[in-house]
Amino acid sequence: MEQIKNINGKLQVPDKPVIPFIEGDGIGHDITMPSQKVIDAAVEKAYGGKRKIIWKEVLAGEKAFRQTGSYLPDATIEAFRKYLIGIKGPLQTPVGEGIRSLNVALRQTLDLFVCLRPVRWFKGVPSPIRYPTLVDMHIFRENTEDIYAGIEYMDGSADAKKLSNFLIQEMGVKEIRFPGSSSFGIKPVSKEGSERLIKAAIQYAIQRELPSVTLVHKGNIMKYTEGAFKIWGYDLAENEFGDYTFTWRQFEKIKSEKGRLDAEKALEDAKKAGKVIVKDVITDAFLQESLLKPYDHSVIATMNLNGDYISDQLAAMVGGIGISPGANINSSSGYAIFEATHGTAPDIAGSGKANPSSLILSAVMMLEHIGWIKAAEHVYDAMEHVFAKRKVTSDLYAQMEGATLLTTSDFSDEVIKNMH
Numbered sequence: 001m002e003q004i005k006n007i008n009g010k011l012q013v014p015d016k017p018v019i020p021f022i023e024g025d026g027i028g029h030d031i032t033m034p035s036q037k038v039i040d041a042a043v044e045k046a047y048g049g050k051r052k053i054i055w056k057e058v059l060a061g062e063k064a065f066r067q068t069g070s071y072l073p074d075a076t077i078e079a080f081r082k083y084l085i086g087i088k089g090p091l092q093t094p095v096g097e098g099i100r101s102l103n104v105a106l107r108q109t110l111d112l113f114v115c116l117r118p119v120r121w122f123k124g125v126p127s128p129i130r131y132p133t134l135v136d137m138h139i140f141r142e143n144t145e146d147i148y149a150g151i152e153y154m155d156g157s158a159d160a161k162k163l164s165n166f167l168i169q170e171m172g173v174k175e176i177r178f179p180g181s182s183s184f185g186i187k188p189v190s191k192e193g194s195e196r197l198i199k200a201a202i203q204y205a206i207q208r209e210l211p212s213v214t215l216v217h218k219g220n221i222m223k224y225t226e227g228a229f230k231i232w233g234y235d236l237a238e239n240e241f242g243d244y245t246f247t248w249r250q251f252e253k254i255k256s257e258k259g260r261l262d263a264e265k266a267l268e269d270a271k272k273a274g275k276v277i278v279k280d281v282i283t284d285a286f287l288q289e290s291l292l293k294p295y296d297h298s299v300i301a302t303m304n305l306n307g308d309y310i311s312d313q314l315a316a317m318v319g320g321i322g323i324s325p326g327a328n329i330n331s332s333s334g335y336a337i338f339e340a341t342h343g344t345a346p347d348i349a350g351s352g353k354a355n356p357s358s359l360i361l362s363a364v365m366m367l368e369h370i371g372w373i374k375a376a377e378h379v380y381d382a383m384e385h386v387f388a389k390r391k392v393t394s395d396l397y398a399q400m401e402g403a404t405l406l407t408t409s410d411f412s413d414e415v416i417k418n419m420h
Helices: 028-047 062-068 074-083 102-109 158-170 191-207 226-240 248-258 260-272 283-292 304-317 357-369 373-388 408-417
Strands: 005-007 010-012 018-022 054-057 085-088 114-120 136-142 212-217 245-247 276-282 299-302 325-329 336-340
Touching: 018 028, 018 074, 028 357, 028 373, 028 408, 074 085, 074 102, 085 357, 102 336, 114 191, 114 304, 136 191, 136 304, 191 212, 191 226, 191 276, 191 299, 212 226, 212 283, 212 304, 226 245, 226 248, 226 276, 245 248, 245 260, 248 260, 248 276, 260 276, 276 283, 283 304, 299 304, 325 357, 336 357, 357 373, 357 408, 373 408
Parallel strands: 018 054, 018 085, 085 336, 136 299, 212 276, 212 299, 245 276
Antiparallel strands: 005 010, 114 136, 114 325, 325 336
């Protein structure tokens, strides 16, 4: 039993690393053990006993509260700090005014500034779009800023009144339509926070030889927050990754100085040279483009709220969040928590109806993250076979003709059986 370590920005992974896991609330109990069985089988098949994950349960959510009196015990945070890499099931936000989301608390406490959501389609999975095979996107959602910073003041509170008076009297703001009955939220978007997110997205695209990075923003309205995100992104791409990228801003500059033909030639030359094309799209236009022309976008870098909307829409295009994986990563410190992206679904907890695919695929992302690629490929291949045979859990069964209905554990066993 050994710890994964971050040495000079590179993960050092032993053959038998300890991986902390949070079971989660609701269906978390149903999907955790079946998912671990799949991963253990893939690692065994890939490495023949030489490598093995040592799973270590840590507590959060209702289970933690029952046992410790805290929804997020300090020991859980310390375990993630000690072992660097972890995984979690879905967590319910505790009921009560002023109690923050446990997911957000984990991300902000460990400064997990990248929420990475890869979106791909498995053959046989129902999709609302005509050509789901064209969907292959990787969402980099900023995880620690924007309105998720939680800086809010309720209408009628002393703080809301104080802020309203400051904005009107000190800052000369005239645009608050109903100052006496307004609640307020503050949206911090920093240069440092934006740059580290966009840098991670560009590095990811370069390393995986992906064609583009799209900066998605609403800068036409929020010029000094989301508009700045776009500007900082272009500055970073041109100043730090100039040998590897070509930006739309450069395209527009060449077009204004030399004409469209020269600009288009420069763009084609950049593509032939294997450069990553960095571009930007307004959020509402992107939501439309991603449906109509998904092949135009590969890596997406965006802020927290936009990323929330985009992640769920893209997941719906390839079968829903039940099969959508996710990770929260700090590439500098090495901390990473992989997670099921769906909710706790308490209404089906214990029924055997839950789909473990999101947690399984999140664990596959974890295998890729630690460099155990062969094991990850075993799971991808097996899931392709299972979905192609239309052997699915209840969420997908309801959408598929001629499908075979499997329980949560039966689905995981089927994936293991199809590891060829």
